[in-house]
Amino acid sequence: SQTIHQWPATLVQPVGSPLSLECTVEGTSNPNLYWYRQAAGRGLQLLFYSVGIGQISSEVPQNLSASRPQDRQFILSSKKLLLSDSGFYLCAWRGPGGKFFGPGTRLTVL
Amino acid sequence: GDSVTQMEGPVTLSEEAFLTINCTYTATGYPSLFWYVQYPGEGLQLLLKATKADDKGSNKGFEATYRKETTSFHLEKGSVQVSDSAVYFCAVFGTSYDKVIFGPGTSLSVIP
Numbered sequence: 001s002q003t004i005h006q007w008p009a010t011l012v013q014p015v016g017s018p019l020s021l022e023c024t025v026e027g028t029s030n031p032n033l034y035w036y037r038q039a040a041g042r043g044l045q046l047l048f049y050s051v052g053i054g055q056i057s058s059e060v061p062q063n064l065s066a067s068r069p070q071d072r073q074f075i076l077s078s079k080k081l082l083l084s085d086s087g088f089y090l091c092a093w094r095g096p097g098g099k100f101f102g103p104g105t106r107l108t109v110l
Numbered sequence: 111g112d113s114v115t116q117m118e119g120p121v122t123l124s125e126e127a128f129l130t131i132n133c134t135y136t137a138t139g140y141p142s143l144f145w146y147v148q149y150p151g152e153g154l155q156l157l158l159k160a161t162k163a164d165d166k167g168s169n170k171g172f173e174a175t176y177r178k179e180t181t182s183f184h185l186e187k188g189s190v191q192v193s194d195s196a197v198y199f200c201a202v203f204g205t206s207y208d209k210v211i212f213g214p215g216t217s218l219s220v221i222p
Contacts, residue, residue: 043212
């Protein structure tokens, strides 16, 4: 069966610090992968999606970036965090039955 | 482009009340429609889906019917429980784009 992992589960970072969130998928090959953010009191926002290694599409211009160095690894990064980057970050992959989400990373920027 | 509109929350109901959460969409072609649920402190879970017009998705007592003529996919449950308290997201999986468009989510609180 397919599983999706995210880490860390929670993160508290100061403004201006770098960020790296990792997502890995098991049990499938060449998945379509997605990064979403859920800010407090708001719905889900699609940040990036990737259909393959090295292929990244950005939905919202901002100070975040994504990379896909391996088939089942998707990384969300920032060089300098902003207060507005606080939120709940979800990685997802698309399967035949729909979209399946990882457990999420709660990021607090202070 | 594709979009999803959901009724604004939060919604507060008493246990055993009838639930309806409205969802309408705009999309080209024949999209697939989904409802996702996020329980407190957890990630998103797929609740139900429908892939063509007039299909009815159902799970855990929830139902939603794909109405192409009204471009709607309203979520219903006849008798809600406290354990149904969560945020519900309507989503459109377009055929033209390899991504899912989510609605803003509707928070539901069920009180005993």
